[in-house]
Amino acid sequence: MKILVLHGPNLNLLGTREPGVYGKVTLVEVDRMLREHARRRGGSVECRQSNHEGQLVDWLQAAQREGFGGIVFNPGAFTHYSIALRDAVAAITLPVVEVHLSNVHGREEFRRHSVIAAVARGQIAGFGPQSYLLGFDALTAPARRPAPRR
Numbered sequence: 001m002k003i004l005v006l007h008g009p010n011l012n013l014l015g016t017r018e019p020g021v022y023g024k025v026t027l028v029e030v031d032r033m034l035r036e037h038a039r040r041r042g043g044s045v046e047c048r049q050s051n052h053e054g055q056l057v058d059w060l061q062a063a064q065r066e067g068f069g070g071i072v073f074n075p076g077a078f079t080h081y082s083i084a085l086r087d088a089v090a091a092i093t094l095p096v097v098e099v100h101l102s103n104v105h106g107r108e109e110f111r112r113h114s115v116i117a118a119v120a121r122g123q124i125a126g127f128g129p130q131s132y133l134l135g136f137d138a139l140t141a142p143a144r145r146p147a148p149r150r
């Protein structure tokens with residue numbers, strides 16, 4: 001399965017940006033890890049980064065048309081307040097897994113709330129670059145789970 005990976009604002013600075021929080025691995029290296037991980041599992045990824053909300057909305061909207069089977073999405077700071085991105089995730093039928101490098105629930109109060117999480121398939125946070133790999137696995141090899149209670 002071909003998975004789209006979207007990195008939001010400031011993630012282009014990974015490696016030098018607050019290394020105590022986000023680590024020293026660069027975005028190029030994260031994308032390389034993802035490509036290798038996907039290849040070993042017989043899939044593929046396309047990785048894109050933007051600092052612009054509208055660009056991320058456009059990519060979310062186009063993903064199904066472009067032949068992707070799901071989206072691993074780190075919305076960066078937009079996570080906490082972008083209704084436009086929340087609405088885009090809700091509007092599309094492709095599954096979206098929200099990922100974060102840091103454990104947003106253990107940081108500042110304003111990071112504990114995600115406007116995306118309720119419309120995403122799920123959220124993975126706190127595992128550094130591995131959050132993205134877990135996001136890929138969640139989309140491509142979903143664990144068996146009981147039917148939701150009504």
Ligand code: DQA
Nearest residue numbers: 010075076077100101102111
């Ligand atoms: C982040 C967490 C966000 O709160 C922050 O604004 C980011 C990165 C993460 O991956 O841990 O830019 O999404």
